[in-house]
Amino acid sequence: MPQSVDELKTRAEQAELSDVSTDQSVCGNCRFYAEMVEGIGYCSHRAVDMVVGEPWWCKFWAAKD
Numbered sequence: 001m002p003q004s005v006d007e008l009k010t011r012a013e014q015a016e017l018s019d020v021s022t023d024q025s026v027c028g029n030c031r032f033y034a035e036m037v038e039g040i041g042y043c044s045h046r047a048v049d050m051v052v053g054e055p056w057w058c059k060f061w062a063a064k065d
């Protein structure tokens with residue numbers, strides 16, 4: 001079933017998703033990020049679960065193993 005914009009907005013807010021990062025922690029080097037095309041990937045964290053940008057950040061960031 002398609003995700004509604006309201007659902008996505010709620011998850012983005014709860015994750016404190018931001019299109020900028022204040023340090024070296026970005027979606028592009030997070031364990032949950034899977035690149036789709038250059039600069040754009042999919043976040044598989046269950047609390048996010050949406051398309052994100054490589055330079056973005058959220059509070060669930062975690063280093064790769």
Ligand code: SF4
Binds near residue numbers: 052061062
């Ligand atoms: S968990 Fe957060 S930092 Fe990591 S890819 Fe998803 S949105 Fe980006």
